[in-house]
Amino acid sequence: METFLKVESLRKSFKNTEVLKGISFEVKKGEIMAILGPNGAGKSTTIRNIMGIMYPDGGTIMFENQTDIPRNRIGYLPEERGLYKNVKVMDILLYLAELKDYPAKKAKERALTYLKKFGLEGKENSSVEELSKGMGQKVQFIASILHEPEFLILDEPFSGLDPVSQELFKQEIRDLAAKGTAILLSSHQMNLVEEMCDRLFLIHRGQKVIYGTMDNVKKEYANFKCTIRGTNKLADLQGLPEVQRVEQTDDTSILYLTKDVKVASWLRHLPEQLDINELSIDRISLHEIFIDIATDKNLLKEEVVSHA
Numbered sequence: 001m002e003t004f005l006k007v008e009s010l011r012k013s014f015k016n017t018e019v020l021k022g023i024s025f026e027v028k029k030g031e032i033m034a035i036l037g038p039n040g041a042g043k044s045t046t047i048r049n050i051m052g053i054m055y056p057d058g059g060t061i062m063f064e065n066q067t068d069i070p071r072n073r074i075g076y077l078p079e080e081r082g083l084y085k086n087v088k089v090m091d092i093l094l095y096l097a098e099l100k101d102y103p104a105k106k107a108k109e110r111a112l113t114y115l116k117k118f119g120l121e122g123k124e125n126s127s128v129e130e131l132s133k134g135m136g137q138k139v140q141f142i143a144s145i146l147h148e149p150e151f152l153i154l155d156e157p158f159s160g161l162d163p164v165s166q167e168l169f170k171q172e173i174r175d176l177a178a179k180g181t182a183i184l185l186s187s188h189q190m191n192l193v194e195e196m197c198d199r200l201f202l203i204h205r206g207q208k209v210i211y212g213t214m215d216n217v218k219k220e221y222a223n224f225k226c227t228i229r230g231t232n233k234l235a236d237l238q239g240l241p242e243v244q245r246v247e248q249t250d251d252t253s254i255l256y257l258t259k260d261v262k263v264a265s266w267l268r269h270l271p272e273q274l275d276i277n278e279l280s281i282d283r284i285s286l287h288e289i290f291i292d293i294a295t296d297k298n299l300l301k302e303e304v305v306s307h308a
């Protein structure tokens, strides 16, 4: 896949605080790339530097090997929501498309198609202030994709959406990637990221912590865990082979297993005397990996994925 965006050694400080400490990543055409990190990690700062809303202190940002920002080919849904309040929905959509030099006739056709798709049929003549928060967000999302951008930046696109609308957004984002759009998505909803994204970049304290494909992150980072409901002594569980660590609350024990465990054989060799009312085996989720990193526990970490 060809690279659309290449960020290299990006640095940014506010007063004496270095928020971005030389981060590097790429977004390729046709992929959904997630940029993740705890509150204040520097995601929006990264996006604002890419969009030229603020300037980096160091490093380079290239769009198909050019430093000029190809604004007409970029779509951007910012974290700060807000559209002009007293303007009709269709007027604002056409105005924003015109700013991108997109033909008015095509913009109108596409706007009507998308309004229908997102359940806003007939709202084209409503003013923005008459819309609910979720409806306003849909209009803003439509505005970010109306001009058929080749690169789309979505900062928290799912916040405030009901589950049905979330599904619609998810499907649309997937369809856009399938058609070749390069997508950079920032979200705190780890389940959605896990479902949708091809690669992820996780920043913590202004530095890269994980960068890789979702498959690699899962393979190399998300070990298995075994949850047992039953009354068992902590020491007995800790003494089992391939067990890295055990967390116990009441009658539930979570056994975190080592990276190379052969799950089927491990299960076969569990001692008969264990008290087991229920047992499940799962991969550690992206949500758990995120909490582990964000709280500086690093309990799950055996090896950091650093290849793209």
Ligand SMILES: Nc1ncnc2c1ncn2[C@@H]1O[C@H](COP(=O)(O)OP(=O)(O)OP(=O)(O)O)[C@@H](O)[C@H]1O
Pocket (backbone or CB within 6 Å): 014, 019, 037, 038, 039, 040, 041, 042, 043, 044, 045, 046
């Ligand atoms: N204009 C600014 N002036 C001073 N400090 C800023 C400015 N913008 C961001 N910061 C600081 O930079 C750090 C990173 O902020 P940023 O908004 O990029 O984080 P984020 O990862 O997007 O967080 P969130 O998940 O909460 O949206 C924070 O400590 C924030 O206070």
